[in-house]
């Protein structure tokens with residue numbers, strides 16, 4: 020029954036095989052991701068001066084190969100923001116996707132804001148996080164700098180949006196102690212909780228941005244840049260959205276979108292290759308192993324404790 024429409028919830032006469040429901044006026048579960056994007060842009064404008072990114076000229080709106088799905092893309096930059104970009108689409112009544120990210124300038128060691136929502140029929144797959152630039156398992160200073168204050172926020176939503184179960188193990192190194200990794204069935208309540216989580220996490224990120232001070236030490240700027248490049252390289256190669264993107268825009272189109280829009284910076288911020296960063300993915304013939312995971316899936320339960328310490332292994 021879950022269906023989505025742009026705009027707020029509307030009344031709809033169900034054309035269902037279910038006798039009980041046929042002909043009844045039922046409130047549809049609506050969750051257009053447009054309101055998430057509007058919220059984020061409006062909030063950002065309260066904190067900084069956004070200007071359109073040069074990418075905006077080439078990546079705006081695009082019709083998928085099916086001739087009807089509209090892919091929406093927007094991109095901006097601001098003094099501390101190298102790239103704020105959003106990618107979303109909706110196949111009416113089938114599925115809906117939001118990939119919203121904010122990448123800081125290399126002069127800042129700010130986390131990367133990351134909201135990835137995938138909804139189909141009755142499942143919703145969610146990753147919402149302030150992805151740390153540095154390893155928060157071994158680097159306590161970095162963890163404390165950005166996440167100590169946010170642990171209560173994380174705990175609140177860890178309860179409302181329970182851990183989604185086993186996950187590609189390699190992904191954990193890009194997640195923070197307050198990551199929301201969850202799956203849920205579609206209901207208005209669940210979508211409302213997701214929207215409030217998105218708002219609170221985004222406001223938290225903007226506060227961090229306000230406070231962030233520009234790094235002037237060139238070697239530290241270069242470390243930040245390399246860390247961001249490694250992150251982009253990972254996602255450009257292994258993001259779970261690839262298959263669906265290929266279906267929508269073809270292999271070449273998907274590659275172009277990932278390299279030049281979604282993970283823009285992968286060409287500009289460094290020259291290391293995927294295998295330089297992640298040599299465990301090297302297959303016998305020297306190419307990148309196409310498997311998403313080498314280790315496999317793990318972390319059945321949330322691997323962070325109440326203090327934000329990593330308890331998985």
Ligand code: BLA
Nearest residue numbers: 116118135136137144146185186187190193259260263264
């Ligand atoms: C599933 N998306 C997932 C999963 C994760 C993420 C963890 C569960 C499967 C797994 O364990 O790998 C998201 N993984 C992330 C993120 C990071 C990461 C954000 O490592 C960051 C470091 N998702 C999208 C887009 C699409 C999409 C744009 O963001 C489609 C165009 C689809 N995600 C998508 C689909 C699934 C999924 C279809 C379920 C299918 C699958 O597991 O392959």
